[in-house]
Amino acid sequence: MNQLLIGLGVVLLFLILGLLYKISVMIAVAKKKPVERPDDKANNINGILMLLFLIFFGGWAWISAYNSFDDMNLPVASDHGITTDTLFWWTMGITGLAFIVTQVLLFTFSFRYRSRPGHKATFYPDNSRLEMIWTIVPAVVMAALVFYGLHVWTNITSEAPEDAEVVEVMGMQFAWRVRYPGADGKLGKYDYRKIDAANMFGMDMSDKNSYDDFTPREIHLPKGKPVLFKIRARDVLHSAYAPHFRMKMDAVPGMPTQFWFVPNKTTAEMREETGNPDFNYEMACAEICGSGHFTMRLVIVVDEPDEYEKWKKEQKSWLSKNPEYMSQVPENLKEVALIASGQDTTGARLSEASF
C-alpha cells in the first residue's frame, strides 16, 4: 500500500513538473523568447555563473580539504613512507599550482569573454612560441618529477638487506596468515598440494627448515630493523596493504612477491602520538578477492627490538601445536623435527649440551 502511494506521488510529481514546463514554454513563446538558443540574458547569466562557480567551488574545495586534512593524513610509520609522503606533497604542490592557474583561467575567460552586444572575437589561430613554451615547461616539470620518483622507487624496490627479518604473508579467502622462520631464520619449503585444514601453508615436512616455523595470529615487527615480507596467495589474487607503512604488494598464486621496509614507530609510540589507546597497525586487502574482500584484517604490532626478540622466543612452533603431522616427517629427520619444533625438551637440552 505504501509503495503504491509513493509510486502515485512520484507520478504526480512528474505530472506537475511536466505541466510547469509546458507553462514556461508557453510564456517563452508568448514573450517571443527563443528557448533553444541562448539570448543575451542567458549568456550573461551563464557567464556570471561561471565566475560564481569558480569562487564558491574554489572556496568550498579549500575549506573542505582544510577540514579533512587531519583525517587525510594517515600517520606514517616507516622510513620509506616518509620519503614517499614528501614526494606526494611536492607533487601536490606542483599539480595544485597548475590546477589553480588553469581552472582560474578557464572560468575567468569564460566569464570575461561571454558574448554580449557589440562584443567580437579575435581571430587568433596559433602562436608557435606560446605553444613551444607550454610544451617545454610541462616536459621539464615532468622530467623533474620522474627523476625524483625514480630515485625513491629504486630505493624502495632494491634488494632487501641480508639481515632483514623475514615474515611470510599469505592471502587466502578471506584472511591473512603469517609464518615466521623460527630460530633457524629459514622458512621451510611449501607445496600447495600439501595444504589442508590445519596445514594452511602447505608446509613441507620433509624440509627440516619447516620444523621450527611458527604461525602467529598477528604480525610482530621490530622497530628500526628492516623487515622483508614474502608475500603469496593460495587461491585468488590478494594485495597485502599496510597503509601506515605505505606498503602494498599483490599476493599472487603461483608467483611469490616481496616488499621490504623499516618500521620506525612502535605500536606504543603510535598510541601516544595519535592519542588513541586502542590504536593498532593493520593490514588490509587491496585487490578484489570475493565477497569477504573487505574483512581481511590482520593486526601488525611493532615492538622495541628486545621485546620483539622476547615475543619471538615465546612462540611455539607450528609442528609442536600440530604433532599429528610428525607422521609426515621422514624417519631420518624425526629426531631433528622433535628437537627443532621444541616438542622434545630433553632433546633440546641434549643438543644444546652437545654443541
Added chain:
Amino acid sequence: MDTANAHVAEAHATEAHEHHEQSFIRKYIFSEDHKVIAKQFLITGIIWAFIGGMLSVFFRLQLGFPNMSMEWLRPLLGGWITPTGQLDTEFYLAMVTMHGTIMVFFVLTAGLSGTFSNFLIPLQIGARDMASGFMNMLSYWFFFVSSVIMFISFFISTGPASGGWVIYPPLSALPQAMSGSGLGMTLWLVSMALFIVSTLLGGINYITTVINMRTDGMSFSRLPLTVWAFFLTAIIGLLSFPVLLSAALLLILDRSFGTSFYLSEIYIGGEALPNLGGSPILFQHLFWFLGHPEVYIVLLPSLGITSEIISTNSRKPIFGYKAMIGSMMAIGFLSFIVWAHHMFVSGMNPFLGSIFMLLTLIIAVPSAVKVFNYITTLWKGNIVFTPAMLFSIGLVSFFISGGLTGIFLGNSALDIQLHDTYFVVAHFHLVMGSAAFFGMLAGVYHWFPKMFGRMMDARLGYVHFWLSFIGIYLVFFPMHYIGIAGFPRRYYSFTNFDAFSTFADLNTFITVAAIITFFAQFIFLFNFFYSIFRGKKAPANPWNSNTLEWTTPINPGHGNWPGEIPKVYRWPYDYSKPVNKEYAAKMTQEEIDKMPDFIPQNVPYSETLETNLPEENEKIKLEVKEDDDTIVVDPEK
C-alpha cells in the same frame, strides 16, 4: 558569401531523393543508414547509462548509509537483499563490476564512438554514407546482442560477473571463488567477445571511410578535429581490442577447457587444483594492453567533440589546430606503451615499473598542450553559452582536475600507497568518466538539431548542466581525501578497520551528491525525448557552424545531400576572420560589422575576397583549376 544559399530547401531534398520507399524495418531497425545507426547506438547507450547510473546509486547507498535498511529494494533485487535487509556482499561487488563494464564499454565506447563516429564522419567529411553500410549495421546488431546477453546476466541465480570490471583471474576463472564467476562470468565473456566484434566492425568502417571517402578538397589538414579524433580512436580500438579478445579467449580456455594460462598452484574450496605454470600477471598485461588505450578510446572522441564545440561557440578558430592533432596522435601512440602503470604493485619486475613510469608521465605533456589550447581558444572569444558549450567547458575542467591526479598515480613510488584506493576512483571518474560523459552530452546537445531536425530546450539544458557539473565535483572532489587517507576500493564497508574508521560523514555527503546528480540526468532524459517529438523546428545551421553537416537539408535523407556533395575549400575554423587591409580601407565600419562571423568550409576563397589573406588569394586560381580538373580527369562524370 551568403551562407543561406548553401542550404537546399527541405522540400527540394525529398523531391530530389525519391528512390523506393523503404519498409519500416529496413528504415529504422535493420537500417544501413549511418544516421539511423548512430541514433540506435545513442539510444541504447542512454538506456545503459541509466542502468549503470542506477547501480552506482545502489552501492553508494551502501557506502553512504551502511546501516540503512535496503528492504525497499527487495522488489527489484529479491534475494540479493539479505533476510536482515542488508545488501548482499557479493552482489555489492557484482554491481560495482557491472557499473564499470557498462559505463566503460557500453556507454562510453559504444554509446559515444558508435553514436558520433557514425553520425559525424560521413556528414563532416562529405560522404553519402559509411564505406560499408552493411558492416555498419552488423556493428550495431552485434552490440545489441552483446547488450542483451549482458543484461540477461543480471537475472541468473548465481548473479552477474562480480570480479571487478578488470576480471582478474584466478578470481574470474574459478566459480569456487565467488558465485559470480560461474555462469555470470561466462555470459560476460560471451557478451564482451561480441562487443569486440562490434567495435572492430565499426572501427574498420570509420577508418576506411575517413581515408577513402572525403569529398573534393577535404584534405587531412582540413578535417574537423572531431573527425581526427574519431579516426585516431578507431585506429587505437582496432589495434587494442583484439588483444582483449585474446585475453578473454585464454580465460575461456582456462575456465572451461582445463588449460593453465593464468592459473597456478591454487588451493580453493578444499582442493588443490591441478593447474601449474600459469601466470595471473599475463592476464593483467593482456588486459591493460587494451585497458589503457581504452581510456583514450573513451576520451578522445569527447576531446574531438569539445574542440569543435568550443571553437564554434567561442566564435574563434581552435587555437593550435595542428598542435591539437599532434597531441592527439602523441596521446594515441603513447597510450600503447603505458599499460603497465596499472601494475606497479602487481609483483611485476620493479625495473619495468621504472620504464612505465617514465613513459606514463610523458603523456602529461600532450594532455597539457590540449588544455592550454582550449583555454587560449576561449581567450578573447565571443562565447555563446549553448548547453553544448557549457558541457564542453565542464569537460575541460574535469580533464584538468582528473588529469593532474594522474601525475600522482603514474609515479610508481606514490602508486604504492594510492593504488586501488579511492584516489584512483576519483581520478578516473573525473578524467575519463565524467569528462567523456560531458563530451557525449555536449555532442548530443550540439548535434541534436541535425539528428532530429528539432531543437532541445536550452533552459532545461542549463539546469541539467549546472546540477551535473556541481554534483559531479561534489562527488569526486572529496573522494580524493578518502583516497589520500588510504581507503581501498571495492569495499562493502569500512567498519572492520580502525584505519578506515574516519570519513563516515563524507561518504554520506558523497552519496547524497551522487543521488542528486543521478536524478538531474532525468531532466536530460525528458528534454531529449520530448524534443524529438515536440521540440521547436531547427533552422538549417543553428549554431552558425562551418562544418559540412550543416549544409545538408534539415532532415537529411539517405545519401545526406540531395544534389552534389559540396566541395571543400578551407579548414573548418574560419570564425571571426578579420577583414584584410585592402578591404578594410574600402568598407565602412557598418559594412564590416554586418559581415557574418563564420565562413563554412564549402565557401571558396573567390567568394571571400574581404577576409582572404594574401596567400589565400593565390588559391583562388587553383579553385578554378580544380573545378575544371574534376570534369576532365574523372571520366565517370
